[in-house]
Amino acid sequence: MNIKKYQQLLQEETRRYRKLIFEYNESEIWSDLSIEDRESILLAIDDDKGPDFADEYAEEDWLKIPDVIKNYIDLSVYKKKNDVSTIDRDAWTYMRGTLYIITDDERYSNTAEMQKMIANKIGSKNNIEDIKKQIITYAADNGTGAIMNLNRDTQRMSKEKDPIFKEPTDGFAPGVDPLAAIRRPGSNWTGD
Secondary structure, three states: OOHHHHHHHHHHHHHHHHHHHHHHHHHHHHHHOOHHHHHHHHHOOOHHHOOOHHHHHOOOOHHHOOHHHHOOOOHHHHOOOOOHHHOOHHHHHHHHHHHHHHHOOOOEOOHHHHHHHHHHHHOOOOOHHHHHHHHHHHHHHHHHHHHHHHHHHHHHHOOEOOOOOOOOOOOOOOOOOOOOOOOOOOOOOOOO
């Protein structure tokens, strides 16, 4: 067998393999869709293809739907991407905040300790570049709640070099009269 024939066979087998992998994923995509989404997909198929497919196949498993019908459905549009676009906005906010805290050497005195703690929690190497890459995967895999907890733990662990807001001793900020807000001109407070 010559090399060109071998390459051609390899390409054909690779295409077939990719198609089988995607067909397996189609079943997962179909099961993740709501019944309403399934019905709208099935209703989009031309009427001349047979009876109302939405009533007949909306609640069926993907593998039980006849190939004649499946050939008209493109589920690749509904495939969820496992990348940054699946991370919701809140997760992005917490993730950015966490990265800001662990890289701000001017404000925090223990950035190296915080980076080590995060590396242990998300399963990455203890260098900032790897942490930046792995934290995105961690947020995508574990959701907003997990990244929010990671951000909270990082904030609790952080030690500011020169805190801007010092803890007041009497419950109020130093130099602020607690009654000044209600004694301002135009207020109805009489001092009672």
